Amino acid sequence: MTVNTPIYMDYQSTTPMDPRVLEAMLPYFTNLFGHPSSRNHSFGWAAEQAVDAAREQVAELIGASAKEVIFTSGGTEAINLAIKGVADMYAEKGRHMVVAVTDSRPVQDVVKHLVRERGFEVTELKVDKEGRVSADDVRAALRPDTVLVSVMMANNEIGTVQDMAAIGKVAKEAGVIFFTDATEAVGKVPVDVQAMGIDLLALTGHKIYGPKGVGALYVRRKNPRVRLSAQIDGGGHERGMRSGTLNVPGVAGLGKAAELCRTEMAAESVRIAALRDRLEAGILAALDEVSVNGSRSHRLPHNLNISFAYVEGESMLMGLKEVALASGSACTTATLEPSYVIRALGVSEELAHSSLRFSIGRFTTAEEVEFVIGRVVETITRLREMSPLYEMAKEGIDLSQVHWSAH
């Protein structure tokens, strides 16, 4: 068995770009360098054509029409535009939002900003132990002054996919705008903004084998027509919602990436899910006291999040240095807190520190999966020999009854 190391299993952080996407982008860096708003010459027309085609490609992937796609610099900007744009535009209606506790960091941070600076109130939606939001909870959280419901379609850490259609229906009945950060879901699972009742949807290029620095916001135009206050003023590009000269090569790449996902998703997701299932089964068969975080039945095909009891995440990553992975351990996060997503499932802090996220993708091979299973089992076994907690657990000591003193 030959594999090249390091092995990349951090596709939910970012994906490598598909060579076909690069090929689609290249002409727009050089010969076809025009400004898409230049209406009076062929350079401009060629750029405009590329942008129009990409808008179609992105729209088709999510069941939208091209006019509903606004290009941005990425997922974070799309999220900012959606949430702040609604907050500004619908300020007369109210200052209340409903947000899932497991929504992404950008969503949490934008909402915190509105609470701090603009006097907004937020109702946080809890999730069940699989990480799912209940539509009934959404209904119960709505108020007359609610302007937005935000539920991330698929989670970046645990891969849990939400019942978007049920939540969308509740929002629609109440006449509240339904926003979703779909950066993790788009291109991986079928997305249909009509069937799911979505009004605003953020996506990004670099998680679907496209380039970094480009993303899009879907903005519903009918039933209802959603209006947003622009967050960047300038030349009135993108229907006045997002000024700034478009990143034409990036947009062309995003379009191509979207088209590849649309045409290849059915076969690709089956192949990737089979690799993920093998990874999961291989690890679970060889080690005791491991638990899968999230949902087994409503999960992205390329995600596997496991807690390895009695072993700390950063030390696992150190031992698995030939494999690029992420952990929910505090030592590996910017905030020095263990993963809030895993904590929201009701998983103990200790097991959040002990979690690893494996995310595979288009270029992952069966050989890589087998290699990683072997290295994970070796590393965890070695670290457990070194772990006083594993020793105590094996001696039959109930760790929850020990009086630990925090430091």
Add this chain to the structure above:
Amino acid sequence: MAYSDKVLDHYNNPRNMGSFGKEEDGVGTGIVGAPECGDVMKLQVKINDDGIIEDAKFKTFGCGSAIASSSLATEWLKGRTVDQALAIKNTDIVEELNLPPVKIHCSVLAEDAIKAAVNDFLNRSGKPTQAVGDGSAS
């Protein structure tokens, strides 16, 4: 995060990893930290009749720097008297392992573990104990 060569060396080749029986003569055991904080160190010393630490062992749940700090502590403890052991400061560990600021707490934990282990020995042999940090578990 980039680790220093010394941290990597202790992580890859931990010194004195293992356990003594807690009830063995001359053994002192210190367990500090908490699982929910992401690090727990168990440090044990075996002290002979002349009051010299003749052996030391550790087990650690925690990041690479925590493992390295406790591994280094066991190396330093061997051959020391109780008083010399209690003189080891966390800053000595920081310096030796080149720990970055976010990892200083690992060295503090190791210092606490040394004190807890030595005091456990003193307790068990009926001698007066020394002041310990607040990291000890019971």
